[in-house]
Amino acid sequence: MNEKEYDFVIFGAGAIGSSIGAWLYPHYNKVCFLDRKEIANELKEKGINIYLNEEKDKIQKINVPVIEDLNEKPDTDVVILATKNYSLDAVAQEIKAKLGDPIIIALQNGVENQKILPKYFSKIIYGTICWNAWKDSPSVLGFSSWQKPEEGKPKTGSLFLGTVGDKNPELEGIMKNIVNIFNKGFDAQISNDFQNTIHTKMVTNLGNCVLTLAGHKFREISSMKTLAKITTNVLNEGVQILKAAGYSEYPMDGVTSWGLVGLGAKLPASISKFIFQKKVKHYPMNSMQQDIILHKGNQSELDYFNGYFLELANKVGVKAPYNQGIYDVCKEEFAKPNFEPLDVADIWEKIEGNL
Ligand SMILES: NC(=O)C1=CN([C@@H]2O[C@H](COP(=O)(O)OP(=O)(O)OC[C@H]3O[C@@H](n4cnc5c(N)ncnc54)[C@H](O)[C@@H]3O)[C@@H](O)[C@H]2O)C=CC1
Ligand SMILES: CC(C)(CO)C(=O)C(=O)O
Structure with a gap:
């Protein structure tokens, strides 16, 4: 399959943004992280150190590219929005001002993002997160996987992606490409019934x-x-x-x-x-x-x-x-x-x- 190579920025290197990035980056390197200065600096210095459940003795260090400002990445194709709902409006305004109308992947719990993001963007893919993650410090990340164990396959989380409203064939095609890219590092699937998901x-x-x-x-x-x-x-x-x-x-x-x-x-x-x-x-x-x-x-x-x-x-x-x-x-x-x-x-x- 002819795969489009998108440039991704993960906006918000918190629990969810960091888990996605830590799973994806070793398999697909056109990904970088963006967070506030103190968090960005710690990630630059220490990388993301990820562990499953309580297995801190099996911590894995992943050095990742980090930016502090979207102006450092003007050619970004896709912004993975991994901030909380309460930060979303301000973040959307910033993305709009600096990147215009990129593809957005919105990973918030809830449906507030469906109210906010269409005011700013035309190509929005929503996600439902099926894992729990937390940060012990900006560079140390724990997660709990809900996947059944599979021989030879490391546990990650599962992400259900979908669109809302009338189907736009171009966006559906983009979503399929993105799912293929995500599947290099973790389990992503398309839900054709996103509101129920x-x-x-x-x-x-x-x-x-x-x-x-x-x-x-x-x-x-x-x-x-x-x-x-x-x-x-x-x-x-x-x-x-x-x-x-x-x-x-x-x-x-x-x-x-x-x-x-x-x-x-x-x-x-x-x-x-x-x-x-x-x-x-x-x-x-x-x-x-x-x-x-x-x-x-x-x-x-x-x-x-x-x-x-x-x-x-x-x-x-x-x-x-x-x-x-x-x-x-x-x-x-x-x-x-x-x-x-x-x-x-x-x-x-x-x-x-x-x-
Ligand atoms: N943590 C979890 O286990 C789960 C979280 N979710 C949902 O995922 C979404 C994200 O949650 P978490 O990753 O837990 O949040 P978080 O609070 O750990 O991460 C958000 C990150 O965004 C950054 N951020 C916020 N505004 C910013 C700005 N203006 N510029 C730069 N960086 C900025 C923060 O510094 C923080 O590092 C939420 O809607 C949450 O409900 C969904 C499932 C599980
Ligand atoms: C992991 C889970 C399901 C816990 O309620 C979640 O979505 C969250 O932490 O916001």
Whole structure:
């Protein structure tokens, strides 16, 4: 096949941008990373040091090309946008001003990017990420793969790419070429049903804020049963909202299935906590825990996940008391200058009145 050789810039060398780059760059070298000065400098000096799960003894160092400004790469064909949703508008303006209208691959969780990016760009491919990654420092990256082990194949993550709206044959062709390039380094596939793909993934993201609020993995959890009960009900409401809004499930390896969510909500919490515990092992540290607890920030994607579902619930007339309660508590707690995760019993006390 006659493969087009695109020049890629990964805009945002955080957990997701760095994992994609670390998997791809050794097999396809027309890739460079862009991040803020301090992060860029550390990456230039130390490379990306990547490990799977807790296997820090098997860390792999990959030296990668890094830039601090898009003006250093005026011939960029494709920008892989791997920033959070809350940075997206400013970043889109910068790309527009410096590169015009390149091909964009948007990797955010949620659908806020579908509102923002079409204001600036005409060739947008969206992605749904099926792995969890975190940064111990700008140059040290851990990830958890959800892939079943395959003999002789290193584990990576899986990425589902798709377009939204009317199909544009040129963009579909570009997407196929990009998938072929990505497959040199990691598993990428095309989803012909992108809205259902990203909405299915977002159900899992509804739990991000619960685990952040409760400090899962960061503090003692006084009742795993209560944490499981809250999280499972938050996710189950998400499934009911999506069904009422006409979405259907798009199964992806590692992404919690709607059947399992429903079962978890139906079973007594003393049993569903075991399903919950097994599942969260896939997500050692979700992206919101990284923002709020690890990096001690007060910006998060709460509004683009639970906030979006609450708006949808309102539109389709579905009640979502768990999501509303948790959203309200997170809004208040995450805004505090020195957020400290709450005891799960206190979270329960704050939300149970509204259930
Ligand atoms: N971390 C995870 O496990 C997963 C994350 N996601 C989603 O992927 C998206 C990216 O998440 P992460 O990689 O975790 O975020 P991150 O916060 O680790 O990385 C974002 C990077 O973008 C950089 N950045 C932001 N604005 C910039 C600017 N103006 N100029 C230069 N660099 C800039 C930041 O410095 C940071 O290094 C989010 O929407 C998240 O929800 C999806 C699945 C899993
Ligand atoms: C890994 C996962 C699914 C955890 O919820 C995620 O998407 C995130 O961290 O934002």
